[in-house]
Amino acid sequence: MKTKKICCEHARNLDIVHVLAKLGHYPSKTTVKEAWFLSPLRSETQASFHVSYHKNRWYDFGLGKGGNCLDLVIALKQCSIAEALQFLANDQQLSVTDPNKTSLSFHKQISKKKKEGIKVLFVQELSNLQLLHYAKKRGIPRELIIEMTSEVHFELYGKRYYAIGLQNRRGGYELRNAFYKASSSPKSYSYFQQDGNGLIITEGLFDYLSLALLDPELFFTHDHIILNSLSFIQEI
Template identity: 45%
Template sequence: MKKERTIKLTCERARAFPIEKALAKLGHFPTKESDKEAWFLSPFRSETQASFKVSKKLNRWYDHGIGKGGNVIDLICLVNKTSVRETLEWLQNGQNSFSFQQPLFKEDKQDKIEIKYVKELSHFALGEYVMKRGISILTARKLCKEVHYRFKDKMYFALGLANSSGGWELRNKYYKNSSSPKDVTHLQNGNSRLIVTEGMFDMMSLMEWDQKLMEANDLLILNSL
């Protein structure tokens, strides 16, 4: 009975996990959105016009193509063809913003991010993301790249900051992650003054304010270490 109560409590917490974030983890991003809702191409079939709606306020989804909807647990069970228990494990794995009071599952240490290719920042979704954070594309390009990577047999893309050991800090609107090895980012330009920030957006905010910041200073980004 205690175990059943624990799983029930876990389900209640899991239902609060943002559907948009779960879809991003599956490799699906909105084609259009507003403050109240987001529209996606259906994760269940191939289509050219988005028919999959997510209510941000209710955190519920509805697929108009199949006439079916539900919460985030229902969605992951259907997409991944998994049980409720397996779905809870999938939601927990790798998500710092979602945790259980007493972990029921062990994290799979074999799941690693594989960087596929890196290019100059150009994707419109990432450009929109940095601009909404108050950063211009030109400033973001000075520090970051567009990184495409594979995780659990799915492809993703993100704003990427290379660290000093060859790993990447990865950010997009829905997901925050990093590839191994984890390290700080130290940009040495031969200057006598060092600017230190916690994360990449802190540094880019300073760079937006002072366009000559990178040239006039060495930079150290701690990357949450």
């Protein structure tokens, strides 16, 4: 099979909003000129990740960093330029943005697809090598990630994907892999009761797992709430 290739100039001009949609990130607010997202590069509850339709450039106000589409993929995947180019080349549906023409129909499609949501197909013990490698890159050992999470296979827009999953108290899952950060419905915080000496609250999945490495005794002698989003703190 012939390997698809694209050049850096072409990759820089690919539609950022389209790329974000392919990775499961959708705008919290849009106008005819711009889109605001919850940052795909960090956890937040107020959208501060800005994309200009006309310039086709992004800027993360929380990080103070921005750039073009190629810069974004490198930051999201934490990979080399060559790896980012290969990732972008593998998606034939990505298009170059025309700065003089805003595709309103495309952004309507995004809104429609966002409402469709994620359909969980099945859940199993974590064994996928790519997911285990992703966890290792995040500093989480194989034994710990297998014990504390699951491998979730799900469908989104007719395509199948898999991710590390942490179940919340309502039965939905927080989903993480090297390219994707999302959650299935119903959404809520996660709660793990161990009849412990107290309660520890962490914001996200990897904060929770990192605590197990930093202080195992504290971790395994306390109950845990993982907020999954700061907005759920009002539910506790």
